[in-house]
Amino acid sequence: MSNFADRLVEAIRRKRSTVVVGLDPRLDLLPSDLRLRHGAGGTARPAAASRAILAFNKKVIDAVAPHAVAVKPQSAFYEIYGHEGVDAFEATCAYAADRGLLVIADVKRGDVPDTAEAYARAYLSPDSPVDALTVNPLFGRDGTEPFLKAAAATGRGVFILVHTSNPSSKEIQDLSVRGQPLYLAIADMVRAWGEGEGLVGRSGYSSIGAVAGATFPEQAKEIRSILPRAFLLVPGYGAQGATAKDLGVYYNADGLGAVVNASRSVIFAYTRSPGRETYGEKRWEEAVAAAARTMKEELQPYLKG
Amino acid sequence: MSNFADRLVEAIRRKRSTVVVGLDPRLDLLPSDLRLRHGAGGTARPAAASRAILAFNKKVIDAVAPHAVAVKPQSAFYEIYGHEGVDAFEATCAYAADRGLLVIADVKRGDVPDTAEAYARAYLSPDSPVDALTVNPLFGRDGTEPFLKAAAATGRGVFILVHTSNPSSKEIQDLSVRGQPLYLAIADMVRAWGEGEGLVGRSGYSSIGAVAGATFPEQAKEIRSILPRAFLLVPGYGAQGATAKDLGVYYNADGLGAVVNASRSVIFAYTRSPGRETYGEKRWEEAVAAAARTMKEELQPYLKG
Numbered sequence: 001m002s003n004f005a006d007r008l009v010e011a012i013r014r015k016r017s018t019v020v021v022g023l024d025p026r027l028d029l030l031p032s033d034l035r036l037r038h039g040a041g042g043t044a045r046p047a048a049a050s051r052a053i054l055a056f057n058k059k060v061i062d063a064v065a066p067h068a069v070a071v072k073p074q075s076a077f078y079e080i081y082g083h084e085g086v087d088a089f090e091a092t093c094a095y096a097a098d099r100g101l102l103v104i105a106d107v108k109r110g111d112v113p114d115t116a117e118a119y120a121r122a123y124l125s126p127d128s129p130v131d132a133l134t135v136n137p138l139f140g141r142d143g144t145e146p147f148l149k150a151a152a153a154t155g156r157g158v159f160i161l162v163h164t165s166n167p168s169s170k171e172i173q174d175l176s177v178r179g180q181p182l183y184l185a186i187a188d189m190v191r192a193w194g195e196g197e198g199l200v201g202r203s204g205y206s207s208i209g210a211v212a213g214a215t216f217p218e219q220a221k222e223i224r225s226i227l228p229r230a231f232l233l234v235p236g237y238g239a240q241g242a243t244a245k246d247l248g249v250y251y252n253a254d255g256l257g258a259v260v261n262a263s264r265s266v267i268f269a270y271t272r273s274p275g276r277e278t279y280g281e282k283r284w285e286e287a288v289a290a291a292a293r294t295m296k297e298e299l300q301p302y303l304k305g
Numbered sequence: 306m307s308n309f310a311d312r313l314v315e316a317i318r319r320k321r322s323t324v325v326v327g328l329d330p331r332l333d334l335l336p337s338d339l340r341l342r343h344g345a346g347g348t349a350r351p352a353a354a355s356r357a358i359l360a361f362n363k364k365v366i367d368a369v370a371p372h373a374v375a376v377k378p379q380s381a382f383y384e385i386y387g388h389e390g391v392d393a394f395e396a397t398c399a400y401a402a403d404r405g406l407l408v409i410a411d412v413k414r415g416d417v418p419d420t421a422e423a424y425a426r427a428y429l430s431p432d433s434p435v436d437a438l439t440v441n442p443l444f445g446r447d448g449t450e451p452f453l454k455a456a457a458a459t460g461r462g463v464f465i466l467v468h469t470s471n472p473s474s475k476e477i478q479d480l481s482v483r484g485q486p487l488y489l490a491i492a493d494m495v496r497a498w499g500e501g502e503g504l505v506g507r508s509g510y511s512s513i514g515a516v517a518g519a520t521f522p523e524q525a526k527e528i529r530s531i532l533p534r535a536f537l538l539v540p541g542y543g544a545q546g547a548t549a550k551d552l553g554v555y556y557n558a559d560g561l562g563a564v565v566n567a568s569r570s571v572i573f574a575y576t577r578s579p580g581r582e583t584y585g586e587k588r589w590e591e592a593v594a595a596a597a598r599t600m601k602e603e604l605q606p607y608l609k610g
Contacts (some may be wrong), residue, residue: 076427080427090387110416111379113471115329115382118381122385136441138441140478142471164443164448165417166418166447167419167447168446169444170444172443172490182482185480200474211542264379285397285457
């Protein structure tokens, strides 16, 4: 498989989109018809809940495929339903890959070297539908290396947590080390890691990117300058409060270097304005498609060339 | 369910043991008879591999139950086999709980608040066989709080990563912040978090503990002094190089406050000295039991009263 960064650049140019749709299903927000059809009304058992979630995800994937470059299923919302939920997670990844979307598995794993190697094998093996993985860097180089090696060997990508989108992120990530905040020290590491053999594509971008929350544009500006050849995966758009006008600093001058994730504001667009009024639950798939299209258009001014 | 720390103290006193056995199965190290019996010779499919792993784990649990207070299945080694591996993980946890062992799910999850809440629901719900979870603190208070709340509500425990056992742990965890290394700043947070309502047991210990690798006793001494009422979960014994004589600083004067994990050196005792020579693969369960018993006895001098 070719270099992940190159595949991402190709998808961005082809679709004129930097949209990632987060697949964070919540059973209580699924359309009630769909829930009932899969025996997942009320407090559903794990098997029924997982069936309903997979059916929902497939429709969402179909709806957003013209507008998004990638989907980002968040593992936690599947692990709630145990192994049956994980089965739905796997089937979701496979379905999205079949539909030509890149798949970013949002698992935020991180561990000691032997265990990190097991995680890399779990998600980045040659036959996995997963294109990229989110990784927690707290363990340092030896805990991150198995992911980097797997990415180089199989044409996959890794997004390292550098500055997360939650309010308390500053408590640890902004602590001052050697005269700079920790997140910049981690960005320095990501830069070095991303220059490793087999990781930089013909596009000049590295397959090792960074997570930089949309809710912290000031910090993103510094991260951007330390990581000119990394893609930033930017969560926090929409429901977490960031809007398109906040995001200019995340992109490079070439219009590349960032992909922006929205979860709830797209996949549950029929439960909130304006999707609720315009489409309602009966036409929920149209509401999802419209939200993805609007987000794509809002971010298009940053795309150049 | 009663307070996790109290249940841990009770198990330690009853068994006169501070041993935790890490269930990190590796298919290629499983006894070949057992592999063949479950159709998992060679490059096994996920379903067969998962069956063999579960069968192995059950025998290991039976062998170590008299000597260990807890088992610690490491999620990565199950996630390799996808949802079928996760099914084996769940069945392993349930079997260990049935055999009277505490179950520490080593998942090292950590995420933004909504997602952390989903993880807490996945592992710490009232009917889960999991007694405690490992958590990565990089997100700060709001990402950790859902785990603390679930622990308080359901009598479960959380072990926060403070200083991990891998050589590169120092690259981030030892960075100096406000005149002290990051791991001590995190230990300060763990102390405050552990004093929350419903978390301190009648034993005086908190259900919020800390991971402190056995390979860093100097650092553990400092962590111990900051966290007098927390249990330290101490990985790195055995295969990672630490021995019983290194571990005095991890325990409190009352002989409590630490549980020590060994994985490979116990569960694969039949593949290494002295278990290989004394028992060999034919009598592998005896080798496992003997390794757990030896470890228990090596650590007993630290137990007081």
